[in-house]
Amino acid sequence: MAFIETLLSLISLLSSALLLHAAIEGPKPITLSLIHPFSPHSPFYPGNITDMEKIDILIQVTNARIHHLFSMMRERNWNGSSEVDDIVAIVQYTGFYFVAQVGIGSFPPFPGRNEKHYLLMIDTGSELTWVQCEECNPCFPLQQPNFPYKRSQSYKPIPCGDPTCPTPNQDCFQSFCGFKISYGEEDPPTSTAGAIIKETLTFPSNFGGTESYNNLFLGCGFKNYHYEFRQPNKIGGILGLGIGDTKNLPFLNQVGKKRFSYCLLNSEHTNSQLCIGGAKMVGPQVLSTPLLRGPNEALYYLDLQDISIQNIRLRLLGSFSGGSAIDSGSPITFLLPNVYARVRIGFVQYFDRFHIYPYDSGSRPRDLPMLDLCFPNPSGFDRYPTMTFHFRGADLVVQPDGIFAFGRNYFCVLLKSGPATMIGAFQQTQHKFSYDFELGDRRQGEIGALRFAPQDCGSPASDFCG
Incomplete structure (x- = not known):
């Protein structure tokens, strides 16, 4: 069961779980390549398992997802807003979500790229993007160092009560704008609390270039309880693609995109695709x-x-x-x-x-x-x-x-x-x-x-x- 629970927390979306490599060039849309979770090229490759075992994993992922979503409706956090509740299920209880490699922060004077890279699970039902940060206590296991937010030159704290804070004052973390996440029915619950800061996110291009977005809201997870991950865990947090019910928090709004699209494949041998932005979808079959x-x-x-x-x-x-x-x-x-x-x-x-x-x-x-x-x-x-x-x-x-x-x-x-x-x-x-x-x-x-x-x-x- 430990293997199954861990795999459910790591593999990603639609009957084909996926690792995303962002490809962004200048003002162009964000184009992402999606790798099937059962592919040997995936960092979450479960090894040589049978077709029946793969199907049973899909079923367990689906059961966990539905259990989370409908317990979440009975116990809301963040004053009834559901976009952050859904984050915990993605990290802890669900699988088959997109996983994106995202650069976070600015750390000169190192040569070349000066951001630190993390794999973030993509959630189409969440506004908030967050990563586990240094000084977390407790922390969930992570193969790489937690995000060193204080050393980033693009880090900007948001005081509690500041008009730019997108969450209610009761969710403040110490003296800073904050967020809280809790999974409703487990005892003890899986939960995360932390501060919302402003940071730079950078997406690596498949062609060697990068595109950075400055002053984006980013959650720093400081208190992370009861996460169970099989070592080594490579997931650092969540990239939210939901629209939610606020105007300034959703990632799509912050990067100026009005649409996203995907095309999913259930083959383990061919990449699928995701695009954030892009042209309106048209054609005779649309x-x-x-x-x-x-x-x-x-x-x-x-x-x-x-x-x-x-x-x-x-x-x-x-x-x-x-x-x-x-x-x-x-x-x-x-x-x-x-x-x-x-x-x-x-x-x-x-x-x-x-x-x-x-x-x-x-x-x-x-x-x-x-x-x-x-x-x-x-x-x-x-x-x-x-x-x-x-x-x-x-x-x-x-x-x-x-x-x-x-x-x-x-x-x-x-x-x-x-x-x-x-x-x-x-x-x-x-x-x-x-x-x-x-x-x-x-x-x-x-x-x-x-x-x-x-x-x-x-x-x-x-x-x-x-």
Whole structure:
């Protein structure tokens, strides 16, 4: 279990966890290369594990994610703001998130690059970017020295009560602008507290250049309790890509970007891509649906209206009244119990016509993944169905590779029943998604638009932000 818990805290996003190498040139968008967590090139490579073990890791990551998000709704910190609550889950309890190499601070007169580099997990549900700093007590294990904030020439403290402090005065850390993070249901809880400072962040380019952003809000984690990491731990903190509910704290706003996009691949041998900024996504295949706020402010919500299996509508109208989230932190899609039951029946009915029947408790082999709906896989069978999510104004058609996990002689449906509907990362593969906050009708409660289109996510990233 120690290996699994540590892996859950280290590997990153969408059925393909990822290491990001930033590539920024002058005023251009930030282009990032995403490395699959199970790739030997990943710093979190788990070694030679079986396909079933990989699937079980995905499932445990998803269970942990949903557990965190809905305990978080019951116990809010930071005066009800959820963007910081979500940070702890990313570091401690979830996997399959982007990991970015980010330069922090300024340390002349050393030759060449004068920033210090840290791997930060990217969280699309968090405004706050933070790193563990020197003088922390207690600290979570970190392979490199904690960030020496006082020695950085670009470090600027923010006094408690200063009008530029983006958090309430009750969250002050000693005499400085501060933040607090707590995971709601664990006893004792995993938690972080610290000061918010202003610093310079620098992204290394794949082509040898760099781009720096000055005077950004950065959290210094000084009190970090009950983190469990397998040594050596390489994660130093969080890079927040959420929009939150404030204007000046989100990273996107601070660096002047109005959108971000990603294209995810479930292959362990080819890099995926992420872009912060870039041009508006257009093209004949591009579809658009509104981004909405929902019950959990840490998540992006969509108006999901129905689901189809191989073009057969399940007629689920009215089943998504609580909203449907799209979550890059959940590898597998969750569906409300009544929705999952209907979808399950739909898959069973589809395969019944081919005389393929699901395993029951008596016939189920012992070496199957921890998924509810699994079938024997007949030799030569290739008529697997698509699954379509019908959003307002746009249909996301998921191909079989994004629906099923295939073993040597079985296949399983990568869906789970849960307390909410969340479209997970595995079902987002082989599409480019763009979260565009310049779009959307604010009068209708829209915070932006999600644009997407099918794309070969393994293709070169040279024009990905174009």
